[in-house]
Amino acid sequence: MIKRITTFAFSVLLSAATMAQTTAPAQNEKAPQRMRNQPRTFTLTVVDAAKTKIDTAKLGAAFRSVYPPFAVADGYRTKREVTMRIIDTAKTFTMKAVPGEIVANGKWLKNKKNLAAFQQLLNDALHKNWTSVDTIKKDGYSLVFINKNSNFDATIQKNLIETYFEVYPKLVSMFNDKATHDVVFVTDTAYNGVAEASGNRILFATKYMNKFPFDVDVVTHEGMHLVQGYGYSYGRDLVWLTEGIADFVRYKYGVDNVGSKWFLPSFKAKDKGYRDSYRTTARFFEWIDQKVKPGIIMQIDKELRNGTFKDSTWKDLSGKTLDELWAAYSADPVLHLIYSSKNV
Numbered sequence: 274m275i276k277r278i279t280t281f282a283f284s285v286l287l288s289a290a291t292m293a294q295t296t297a298p299a300q301n302e303k304a305p306q307r308m309r310n311q312p313r314t315f316t317l318t319v320v321d322a323a324k325t326k327i328d329t330a331k332l333g334a335a336f337r338s339v340y341p342p343f344a345v346a347d348g349y350r351t352k353r354e355v356t357m358r359i360i361d362t363a364k365t366f367t368m369k370a371v372p373g374e375i376v377a378n379g380k381w382l383k384n385k386k387n388l389a390a391f392q393q394l395l396n397d398a399l400h401k402n403w404t405s406v407d408t409i410k411k412d413g414y415s416l417v418f419i420n421k422n423s424n425f426d427a428t429i430q431k432n433l434i435e436t437y438f439e440v441y442p443k444l445v446s447m448f449n450d451k452a453t454h455d456v457v458f459v460t461d462t463a464y465n466g467v468a469e470a471s472g473n474r475i476l477f478a479t480k481y482m483n484k485f486p487f488d489v490d491v492v493t494h495e496g497m498h499l500v501q502g503y504g505y506s507y508g509r510d511l512v513w514l515t516e517g518i519a520d521f522v523r524y525k526y527g528v529d530n531v532g533s534k535w536f537l538p539s540f541k542a543k544d545k546g547y548r549d550s551y552r553t554t555a556r557f558f559e560w561i562d563q564k565v566k567p568g569i570i571m572q573i574d575k576e577l578r579n580g581t582f583k584d585s586t587w588k589d590l591s592g593k594t595l596d597e598l599w600a601a602y603s604a605d606p607v608l609h610l611i612y613s614s615k616n617v
């Protein structure tokens with residue numbers, strides 16, 4: 274039997290932002306870091322084992338209009354290499370699909386009239402695991418909430434949405450008014466972390482959110498990642514800085530850090546230093562803000578986004594190198610901290 278194999282490859286570039294993950298409160302272990310927001314390449318390999326010859330260019334175009342938008346919203350673990358098998362089979366079979374794999378009846382597909390139906394059926398099949406999709410718009414901002422877990426608590430969903438509209442517009446206007454106003458939240462049942470952001474999407478692990486329903490300021494941390502948009506130029510070296518700033522912002526602008534028992538850990542002599550990232554770094558940044566000069570971290574964030582940040586920026590802004598700042602912090606780390614609470 275002759276099999277025609279055709280592979281299409283194309284890239285879908287997500288809107289620019291750098292991303293990362295939130296660590297769980299009360300857990301010290303860090304989730305593995307990944308560089309996100311790289312251009313995404315999708316491939317479609319058509320294995321045509323049918324006697325009919327399919328117009329693969331038209332098929333590729335139909336696929337392209339459905340699959341990448343689905344996969345980008347669905348999550349970055351969603352398969353990007355897709356195999357499509359064309360088979361000869363019983364008349365009633367049209368096609369079936371799961372992420373990464375499509376099977377279609379060659380005879381049915383060869384009829385050009387069925388191409389639109391193929392597109393629709395592919396779309397429906399792929400979105401089968403989406404329990405609900407809600408779009409909420411308010412004051413120039415929108416949120417599409419895709420829930421993929423039928424057991425996800427509706428109250429948590431409501432609270433995450435409320436936190437988005439309360440915090441995110443504030444972060445955009447304060448830090449980066451060019452950041453997207455259209456955000457997608459996705460709940461993911463398979464994800465074992467907490468949450469992560471890339472492009473304009475924030476992914477929430479439902480296992481985590483069901484266990485820590487009050488941790489609504491995951492939205493603040495991840496929302497800040499969307500606002501940061503530092504791009505790729507700094508590489509992995511600055512993951513600690515990106516995460517430190519996101520937790521610093523959560524400390525300052527989070528809506529209920531008390532409710533989620535989220536605190537900045539007291540300085541300990543054994544602390545690994547500013548590169549410890551997340552809350553250790555956030556506390557250090559708050560110390561700089563209080564004891565050295567207010568606004569330095571905000572300026573660092575701006576320069577990271579503008580591409581003007583250098584190691585010497587710390588000294589330019591504060592008169593001290595980063596190591597000198599840490600040494601001064603270590604010598605006198607006492608801080609007065611005030612945490613946000615919904616119950617005050």
Ligand SMILES: [Zn+2]
Nearest residue numbers: 293294295519
């Ligand atoms: Zn993060």
